[in-house]
Amino acid sequence: MGLKAKQVIIAVLSIAILVVLGFVVFTEKEHILVKRQVVVKSDSAGCVHCHGTEGHEGLPGKDPGIVAQWRASEHAVQGVGCMDCHGVPKAGEMPDEKNPRFVVKMAWDKNSGIKTMTLLKKNGKPVERPDIWNHEGAQIVTDVSPRTCARCHEKEAEEFFNSRHNSASQFIGSVDNFLGRFAEGPAAANSGCQQCHGSVVRVSKPAQDGNPPLYAPDTWPNTGIGRVNTDGSWGSCSACHSRHEFSAQVARRPESCGKCHMGPDHPQIEIFNESKHGIAFRKNLAHMNIDVPGGDWVLGKNYTQAPTCSTCHMGPVAPHGNHKGLELTHEVGARISWTLRPKVSIQPKGITGKDGKVILKGPAGRRADMQQVCTTCHSQAWVNNFYVQFDQAVALYNNKFGKPATAIYGFMKKEKILDSVPMNEKMDFLYFELWHHEGRRARHGASMMGPDYVQWHGFYELSQHFYTEFLPLAQELADKAGKGEQMKKFIEATLHGKGGKDWEKYHRWTKGLSKEQRKAMLNWERETYESRKK
Amino acid sequence: MPTREEHPFLRAIPIDIEGLYEKVDEPLPHSSKKWWWCWGGVVGLLFLVQAVTGLLLAFYYRAEPATAHQSIQYITENARYGWLIRSIHQWGATFMVVALFLHMLRVFVTGAYRDGRWTTWVAGVFLLGTTLGLAFTGYSLVYDQTSYWAVTVTGNILAQVPFIGGTLKKFFLAGDGINQATLSRMYALHAQVLPAALIVFGLLHLFFIRLLGMYLPGDEKDIQEERELTAKEGPYHFFPDHMLSELAVFLYIFLVILFLSMIFTAKMGAPADPTVTPAHIKPEWYFYPFYHLLKLVPGTVGVALMGIIGGALLFWPFLDRILFTKVDRALKWRFEVGILVGTVFLAFYLAWAYIEATGPGA
Numbered sequence: 001m002g003l004k005a006k007q008v009i010i011a012v013l014s015i016a017i018l019v020v021l022g023f024v025v026f027t028e029k030e031h032i033l034v035k036r037q038v039v040v041k042s043d044s045a046g047c048v049h050c051h052g053t054e055g056h057e058g059l060p061g062k063d064p065g066i067v068a069q070w071r072a073s074e075h076a077v078q079g080v081g082c083m084d085c086h087g088v089p090k091a092g093e094m095p096d097e098k099n100p101r102f103v104v105k106m107a108w109d110k111n112s113g114i115k116t117m118t119l120l121k122k123n124g125k126p127v128e129r130p131d132i133w134n135h136e137g138a139q140i141v142t143d144v145s146p147r148t149c150a151r152c153h154e155k156e157a158e159e160f161f162n163s164r165h166n167s168a169s170q171f172i173g174s175v176d177n178f179l180g181r182f183a184e185g186p187a188a189a190n191s192g193c194q195q196c197h198g199s200v201v202r203v204s205k206p207a208q209d210g211n212p213p214l215y216a217p218d219t220w221p222n223t224g225i226g227r228v229n230t231d232g233s234w235g236s237c238s239a240c241h242s243r244h245e246f247s248a249q250v251a252r253r254p255e256s257c258g259k260c261h262m263g264p265d266h267p268q269i270e271i272f273n274e275s276k277h278g279i280a281f282r283k284n285l286a287h288m289n290i291d292v293p294g295g296d297w298v299l300g301k302n303y304t305q306a307p308t309c310s311t312c313h314m315g316p317v318a319p320h321g322n323h324k325g326l327e328l329t330h331e332v333g334a335r336i337s338w339t340l341r342p343k344v345s346i347q348p349k350g351i352t353g354k355d356g357k358v359i360l361k362g363p364a365g366r367r368a369d370m371q372q373v374c375t376t377c378h379s380q381a382w383v384n385n386f387y388v389q390f391d392q393a394v395a396l397y398n399n400k401f402g403k404p405a406t407a408i409y410g411f412m413k414k415e416k417i418l419d420s421v422p423m424n425e426k427m428d429f430l431y432f433e434l435w436h437h438e439g440r441r442a443r444h445g446a447s448m449m450g451p452d453y454v455q456w457h458g459f460y461e462l463s464q465h466f467y468t469e470f471l472p473l474a475q476e477l478a479d480k481a482g483k484g485e486q487m488k489k490f491i492e493a494t495l496h497g498k499g500g501k502d503w504e505k506y507h508r509w510t511k512g513l514s515k516e517q518r519k520a521m522l523n524w525e526r527e528t529y530e531s532r533k534k
Numbered sequence: 535m536p537t538r539e540e541h542p543f544l545r546a547i548p549i550d551i552e553g554l555y556e557k558v559d560e561p562l563p564h565s566s567k568k569w570w571w572c573w574g575g576v577v578g579l580l581f582l583v584q585a586v587t588g589l590l591l592a593f594y595y596r597a598e599p600a601t602a603h604q605s606i607q608y609i610t611e612n613a614r615y616g617w618l619i620r621s622i623h624q625w626g627a628t629f630m631v632v633a634l635f636l637h638m639l640r641v642f643v644t645g646a647y648r649d650g651r652w653t654t655w656v657a658g659v660f661l662l663g664t665t666l667g668l669a670f671t672g673y674s675l676v677y678d679q680t681s682y683w684a685v686t687v688t689g690n691i692l693a694q695v696p697f698i699g700g701t702l703k704k705f706f707l708a709g710d711g712i713n714q715a716t717l718s719r720m721y722a723l724h725a726q727v728l729p730a731a732l733i734v735f736g737l738l739h740l741f742f743i744r745l746l747g748m749y750l751p752g753d754e755k756d757i758q759e760e761r762e763l764t765a766k767e768g769p770y771h772f773f774p775d776h777m778l779s780e781l782a783v784f785l786y787i788f789l790v791i792l793f794l795s796m797i798f799t800a801k802m803g804a805p806a807d808p809t810v811t812p813a814h815i816k817p818e819w820y821f822y823p824f825y826h827l828l829k830l831v832p833g834t835v836g837v838a839l840m841g842i843i844g845g846a847l848l849f850w851p852f853l854d855r856i857l858f859t860k861v862d863r864a865l866k867w868r869f870e871v872g873i874l875v876g877t878v879f880l881a882f883y884l885a886w887a888y889i890e891a892t893g894p895g896a
Contacts, residue, residue, distance in 0.1 A: 001567075006778040013785035020792045024618055286600060287807040305809060 038071050044081030046136055051082075069244040074293070085148055088132050088139045100147040102126040104232040108167055113351035113360065115161060120232060129231045131215070133207030142215070143201055145229035149237045159330035162351070162359050166235040168226025169198035175422050175432065183423040190218045196260035198224030198236060225260070248294030254281065257309040264437045266341075267457070271450030272309065280306035295328055300376045312373050321380075323372045334360060337367035338394055340443040343435040344402040345394050386449075388533045393446035393454060395528075397439055400506040401462050404494045405434050408474055411490050417474075417481045427477060430470050438462040467510065560743075561769030562776055563750050563760050570873060573637035575780030576787060577665075580630040581732065583788065584668075587623040588725065595675065597721035599714060602677035603805040610800065621795030627669050629787055631820050634665055635880060643872025645854070646749040652851035654742035659848045660735045664728050666820065671724035673818050677717065682806030683815040685720070686712055694833040695841075712808070819887035 040048050048054075052067035061067065070076050075084075088101045096102050096119050103120040120127045131141050146166075150157030160166050171177050180189035190199070199222040205214040215230075225239035240251040250256055258269030272278040281288075284305035292302055299311055300318030307315075313332050319325035339348050350362035361369070367387070374383040409431045412418045418427055442458025445451065471491060478487030495507040505524060513521065544551050565571075594613055596605040609616035638658065641647060647655035674685045685707070693703040708715035750757045770776065817825050828836040846853060 001779075003775060003778065006775075006782055009782045010778060010785060013782065013789060017785065017789055017792065020789065020796070024615070024792075024796065028615055028618075284807075284809065287805055287809070289804070305807070 038076040039079035039081070040076075041079060041081040041083070043083040043087070043138070047082035047086075050136075066244050073245045073247065075246055080152070083138060083140070085144045086140045086142070088129075088141055091126075094151075096126045098147065098150070100141075100145055100231050100233075101128055101132065102231070103129050104147070106228075106232060106234050108170060113349070114353065115167070117161070117233065130203040130206055131213045131230045133212050134210060135212070141230070142212070143220070143230045144238075145231050145233045146235040146237055147229075147231060147233050156330045159334075160235055160237070163331040164333050165225045165239075168196070169194070169200065169224060169228055169234065170226065171197060176436070179423050179432070186218070194219075194222060194224050196224050198222060198227030198234075198239075200228040201230050203230060248297075249291050252290055252297060252308055252310045252315075254278070254308050261309075264441070266440055266444060267453060268309070268444055268448065271445050271448045271453045274450040274452055275448055277307050277449070281308060299373065300325075304377060307373070312370065315373070317372050317376060320376055323375060326369060326372055331360065333366075335366050335370035335373065337363040337370065338390075338443075338447070340394070340440060340447060343406050343439075344398050345443060384533070388529055390446050391532055392529055394443055395532075396459070396506070397442050397462070401466055402435055402439060404507075405431060405466060405470060407494050408470075408491060411487070412474060412477065415478075415481070415483055415486065417478050417483055417487070427470075427473055430465060430473060434462060434465060434470060438465065555773065558773050560772040562772055563748055564763045564767070564770045565750065565756075565760060566748060566776065567770055567779075569779065569783060570636070570640045570869075571776070572780045572783040573633050573640060575777070576633045576784045577630060577637055577661075578736065579780065579784040580626055580633060580787070581736075583626045583791075584623060584630060585729065587619050587626065588729075590619045591623060592725060595721075597675065597717050599677065599717055599806070602675065602717055603802070606676055606802055610802065617799050618795055621798075621800040622791055623672075624800040625791045625794045625798075627672060628819070629791055630665060631669060632880070632884075633787070634662060636876075638662065639873065639876040639880075640869075642850075643876060644749065644869055647851040648854070649749065651742070651746050651749060654739060654746060655851050656848060657735050657739040657742060659850075661732065661739060662847075663844075664732045664735060668724060668728045668732065669818060669820065671720045671728065674720045675717070675724060676802055677806045678803035679806055679810070679812050680803050680815060682712065682808070683812055684817050685716065687815055687817075691828065691833065691837060694837040696834070696837075699837075816891070819884075819891055822887055822890055 048067055048070075050061065051063045052061045053064045054061055070082070075081075089099050091099070091101060093099065097104065097117070103126075104117045105120045106115065106117050108115045129141065131143060132139050133141075146157050146160060177189070177193070180193040184192075199219040201219045201222065202216040203213050204216040207213040223236050223239045223243075225236055226234055227236040227239075228234055229236075238246070240256050241247060242250050242256070254269055254272055258272075261268035262270060272281075288303040288305050289297065290303070290308075295316070296302065298316045298318050299307070300320055313335055314329050315326075316328040317323075317326040333348065337347060338345050347363035348360075348366075350358065350365065351360040353359050360366075371380070371383050371387075374386070378386075409418075409427070412427065413420070418425060422428060423432065438458055438461040441453050442455075442462060445453030445455075445458050474491065475484065475487055478484050495510075496504060505521065508517070508521065591609060594605055594609045594616065596602060606620070609620055611617070641655070641658070670684075670688070674681045689703045689707045689711070692706050693699040695702055704710065706719075707713070708719045750760050816822075824836075824840060827839060830836075831839065
């Protein structure tokens with residue numbers, strides 16, 4: 001082949017390469033844009049302009065951080081703009097009971113567990129929420145409630161609606177609430193309790209002349225998970241999903257739960273950190289694909305190295321063995337078979353809707369679901385024995401400390417050895433800490449395999465305070481009230497009576513045990529483990 | 535070739551172009567006009583592509599276990615043209631190995647290492663080893679599950695080498711097992727040591743070609759024909775004649791690489807996880823024979839067999855002289871038949887490699 005022919009071939013090939021590279025340059029533009037294209041819809045363009053970095057009329061942007069966070073969100077890519085959440089739908093755009101423009105009334109029948117949400121009406125007309133205001137030609141609200149999220153995330157919103165998270169603010173009247181609001185003071189409740197449990201958001205000054213409404217500062221800002229919103233609904237999705245990025249990924253991280261589930265009364269995050277699960281999580285985080293999109297983070301498929309809080313309590317689980325797998329749930333109690341919160345733990349009953357639909361399974365069903373999570377990484381026999389240990393620890397707390405302390409405290413109230421005012425005496429605090437602090441730490445520690453919280457932070461302190469402070473103080477107060485003999489008999493009957501109650505055996509040691517009695521005690525303890533296993 | 539006086543552009547360059555041309559120009563035999571004689575040059579040009587794309591990738595790559603996978607993900611998904619550069623680098627490596635094989639096939643079937651040209655062959659075998667080393671270390675830098683475990687397995691294979699296995703493994707992994715320093719070592723090998731070695735062996739290879747001249751294939755009759763043609767037409771020039779042929783083949787291959795890079799962009803697996811051993815740990819396609827050999831025989835035997843194969847390849851010119859020269863000449867072992875057999879073998883090998891790569895454990 002001659003030189004000319006070769007030069008022609010080279011020229012043709014060079015042109016072809018340039019054409020291909022030109023095509024790449026063209027598609028690269030598309031490639032980059034398609035990969036992460038923030039969609040600013042026309043109704044939100046003004047918001048992004050003024051509140052973002054660009055600013056308006058020569059002024060700097062008002063809240064560049066908010067807009068930057070939104071730009072980083074999946075919402076921004078999916079075309080969910082400011083007005084989709086903060087805009088208020090017009091009347092008639094959707095059924096009134098679903099329209100966050102109108103106020104709803106929540107009801108919670110604690111016996112059946114069923115919650116209902118009905119449209120609030122006045123003179124036969126739905127009531128508009130008080131915080132709507134006209135802003136730059138649009139009707140908007142600041143407080144975005146789960147009813148707004150439900151417009152797209154219906155299943156998640158329904159699960160959350162049925163959960164205890166959703167009703168976390170409904171503890172008004174409880175001793176915790178009284179303690180925070182009165183014994184400690186209102187600011188403690190507002191900046192403390194309510195920031196986790198949720199406030200009842202109030203509008204102190206309605207919108208006027210284009211100015212925004214003012215939310216009462218004792219109720220707002222607030223991202224407590226059971227917040228009562230100005231549309232009457234309960235709950236706050238941003239408690240876990242953190243506005244304005246609204247990330248599934250952030251909700252998966254234990255730190256999110258740890259904002260509230262920590263401290264002396266329910267140190268779940270500390271227990272998790274102490275447990276093998278927490279150790280494995282920190283070691284393996286880089287390999288856990290924790291940043292995959294929402295709903296796709298499936299245990300047994302995307303990761304197996306370690307669980308987070310959401311893995312066990314909410315996360316989807318891939319089928320394995322004889323198990324069919326689990327779907328993601330926003331009912332955070334759906335796999336919990338003991339409630340470890342109250343003075344005496346109980347197994348929560350199931351909830352069945354009026355239409356016969358199972359809203360929440362009973363304790364056996366919930367436990368079976370949790371065991372599906374466990375058996376992804378542990379054998380069934382291992383899991384069974386773990387639950388025996390857990391049940392035994394709960395039974396120990398209930399029978400040895402929870403029930404007797406509650407009975408004795410109740411006796412003191414009944415006999416007026418204590419006055420009717422809650423949390424004004426040392427005995428109130430002693431009893432409160434027995435169940436609310438130490439008792440919970442022991443139970444939560446057992447549930448999440450944090451040994452130090454079961455023992456030193458749990459049963460050790462329970463034992464110390466129960467035997468050396470609670471019982472002596474009860475007797476002392478009764479003596480002062482002239483009811484010493486009655487109290488002595490009541491304590492004796494409660495701890496050492498022959499009522500056939502399990503806890504009677506637990507307190508025999510206080511009177512001294514012979515070698516044979518010690519052996520018999522340990523044998524009995526072993527038998528209870530075996531019988532529980534059966 | 536225009537003279538310095540004839541061309542204003544050449545006049546502007548303060549270099550003795552004619553002198554340089556005389557030095558660069560190599561009178562070649564007319565037999566090397568065939569396209570098959572271009573593969574050696576194509577390997578060199580593909581190395582340039584690898585060097586340029588590798589340099590661009592190095593702008594973003596972070597050779598730390600915690601960041602390596604992320605940085606490659608960033609290159610692939612976020613950096614402008616990153617996906618293309620990485621894909622060209624990956625496909626370029628594949629075609630460099632293919633071109634190298636085709637070059638060696640031509641040299642092998644024409645017996646071009648004969649008549650004292652063993653030094654050129656040995657330098658070429660070192661080039662092959664260095665290229666495969668580059669391919670392997672490049673694969674390990676992705677730091678996904680397969681590349682991580684491929685390094686682990688290779689370390690274990692090296693440990694099987696008699697007497698020095700332990701030391702070799704330690705040197706290779708920068709310790710007894712994969713650790714923080716292993717990735718840095720792979721990166722240093724891939725981006726510094728091996729490219730330098732490739733340049734050194736490449737220059738040696740060229741030096742021996744210039745020193746010893748190119749081989750005239752065929753029997754006495756063919757050689758006589760070649761002499762007559764040279765006497766009649768003059769020699770066939772390296773520049774520009776042969777260089778343009780090489781450039782044409784290279785551009786064609788580069789076009790194919792571009793298309794493949796656009797259609798089959800470079801992928802990456804799950805990040806390396808020392809706690810999860812994959813069911814199948816497969817190397818890149820050019821190591822499949824060794825991969826299967828090691829599955830069939832115990833490690834030490836496999837290493838010994840690989841050593842024997844490598845040694846036979848390195849000393850082939852001597853083995854050839856002992857075993858085949860007379861037989862070969864008598865059988866008139868011709869270029870066309872050899873190339874046909876070699877190409878069919880390569881096609882089958884590539885088909886098998888494709889099935890293997892997309893099959894279980896891929």
